[in-house]
């Protein structure tokens with residue numbers, strides 16, 4: 001394993017672009033840490049989120065992924081290090097604070113009302129109204145039109161926004177939530193394991209919308225434990241283990257195999273392969289089954305989409 005890591009200090013050195021004087025990073029964390037009593041949930045984590053880029057945060061159970069999101073999303077406060085949003089140091093007091101700073105989070109168990117129509121869920125808590133005082137009422141038609149238009153702009157083709165959102169597949173619901181965050185002006189979009197509960201096809205659908213959000217200029221933070229989902233769409237990869245960063249890479253400096261080996265723990269993986277070989281040479285068959293489960297083949301299609309959409313995107317021309 002000889003992938004070159006991102007030099008964290010160089011990454012955060014220039015907070016402002018020398019030409020435009022605008023902040024280089026939408027969001028940056030410098031040696032951030034968090035304790036829960038005696039438990040160190042996160043230690044010394046440095047990362048940057050830029051517009052039109054996808055940062056993947058990978059780690060197994062207990063790695064500190066949720067703690068990291070909670071700090072960025074305003075649910076918890078860090079007790080070490082600094083967090084900057086558009087160049088300003090921030091410590092959020094509430095999720096509303098983070099949202100006001102342009103940071104939207106789509107949680108795995110989306111807070112939707114299954115029996116309500118798609119458009120109602122799209123505007124939930126931010127309903128449009130028309131008229132004044134006692135004559136004020138919800139502008140239903142406008143909300144339906146906007147929902148349809150916004151979903152179409154993300155490439156989500158739903159014929160009927162009147163349909164209860166509970167009738168959509170898990171992947172489609174994730175996509176509606178992503179489109180909603182984009183519409184309400186998110187600059188940073190945090191996606192908390194959006195593909196964890198999905199099958200291969202649905203995961204592919206969600207990965208495509210992650211690319212759509214990227215191409216619309218958002219800085220996306222994609223939390224996952226699956227390197228096969230992260231690699232095709234990610235620009236940077238932060239690997240966490242027991243609350244610490246064990247690697248931070250640019251896409252150009254790491255391969256999928258290296259990322260997978262890092263996640264599994266290279267030595268542990270080698271030991272497992274050795275044991276399997278001793279069990280009678282079924283390693284190839286097992287690899288095929290594993291690849292099938294991880295959806296490597298289907299997800300590889302998304303990698304092609306990622307590359308071609310990036311090439312065609314004016315942002316990356």
Ligand SMILES: Nc1ncnc2c1ncn2[C@@H]1O[C@H](COP(=O)(O)OP(=O)(O)OP(=O)(O)O)[C@@H](O)[C@H]1O
Pocket residue numbers: 036039040041059060061062063064065066067068243
């Ligand atoms: N509220 C809390 N109080 C005490 N310890 C906590 C709390 N939240 C998390 N931890 C601990 O902090 C560490 C990191 O947990 P965290 O939930 O951030 O990991 P994770 O990578 O999101 O794991 P998972 O994928 O299982 O959700 C774990 O050891 C966990 O037990």
